[in-house]
Amino acid sequence: MKAKDDQAEGQEHPASAHPDARVGRANRPPAESAAPGFGWRVYGLGVMAVALLGLAWGTFDQGQPVPKDFPHRTGLAYAAATCMLVAAAALEWRRTTAWGAAALTAYYALVVVVLMNGRVMLAHYAEFLAYEGLAFQLANAAGGLIVFAATAKNDAARAAGLTRLGQRAFGVCLLIFGAAHFVYLNQTAPLVPRWLPLSQEFWAYATGIGFIAAGVALLTRVRARLAAILVTVMIAAFTPLIHVPMLVADPASHWLWSENAANLAVTGVAWVVADSLARRKR
Numbered sequence: 025m026k027a028k029d030d031q032a033e034g035q036e037h038p039a040s041a042h043p044d045a046r047v048g049r050a051n052r053p054p055a056e057s058a059a060p061g062f063g064w065r066v067y068g069l070g071v072m073a074v075a076l077l078g079l080a081w082g083t084f085d086q087g088q089p090v091p092k093d094f095p096h097r098t099g100l101a102y103a104a105a106t107c108m109l110v111a112a113a114a115l116e117w118r119r120t121t122a123w124g125a126a127a128l129t130a131y132y133a134l135v136v137v138v139l140m141n142g143r144v145m146l147a148h149y150a151e152f153l154a155y156e157g158l159a160f161q162l163a164n165a166a167g168g169l170i171v172f173a174a175t176a177k178n179d180a181a182r183a184a185g186l187t188r189l190g191q192r193a194f195g196v197c198l199l200i201f202g203a204a205h206f207v208y209l210n211q212t213a214p215l216v217p218r219w220l221p222l223s224q225e226f227w228a229y230a231t232g233i234g235f236i237a238a239g240v241a242l243l244t245r246v247r248a249r250l251a252a253i254l255v256t257v258m259i260a261a262f263t264p265l266i267h268v269p270m271l272v273a274d275p276a277s278h279w280l281w282s283e284n285a286a287n288l289a290v291t292g293v294a295w296v297v298a299d300s301l302a303r304r305k306r
């Protein structure tokens with residue numbers, strides 16, 4: 025009642041005048057917050073698409089290499105796809121977003137990056153393709169980590185640290201994506217639609233430079249927000265310009281279906297990074 029009366033009289037109450045209340049707020053666990061922006065929705069839909077394809081075909085996603093003769097491979101593929109689908113669906117529901125993000129982060133980081141792609145990288149360390157494959161899966165882990173940091177009951181310092189780790193991891197992935205355009209120029213250039221102005225090689229080089237520039241921006245935090253927005257638009261543009269037309273031309277290709285799903289997920293990750301930088305800037 026006193027606070028109400030004082031407020032009516034136009035008096036202010038600085039926090040120092042109420043030490044007990046201030047201590048109570050400091051000891052209170054942080055509330056679970058909603059993920060900002062819309063990128064986490066796209067990321068979740070992309071992972072769900074990857075999972076649904078795995079369930080439809082009874083095999084692992086092409087970015088999750090498991091030896092053909094691995095014991096109970098088909099059963100494990102169904103189990104992995106089911107776990108991904110459940111976790112991605114949980115991420116889409118606000119009440120369970122943090123749990124879904126944590127599950128996807130753990131799966132992609134520990135199972136896919138370390139166990140699956142780590143084995144491939146060690147066996148083919150001299151081949152750049154092994155690093156590119158690992159980078160795509162690391163990007164998915166980074167996206168999950170940033171969403172978890174934004175939605176779980178973390179204190180501000182821990183949330184900022186996890187977010188920055190995810191941003192840096194994605195920055196490294198962008199450097200690898202860009203380098204791949206130069207290493208595999210002969211395979212990248214033919215993917216560019218011929219009707220675009222200038223040459224196919226030009227756009228292969230330009231997008232490669234764009235990836236590298238965005239990666240440097242994220243790692244140095246120089247124009248990072250702008251770089252994240254632009255790279256999100258660029259990755260998203262790959263779907264209507266490249267992946268969908270190729271799928272229409274060859275709808276029976278499992279690889280093209282997987283490419284579309286994977287590109288949707290990485291678009292979501294880039295969007296998540298852009299959203300996280302907007303939150304930090306405020």
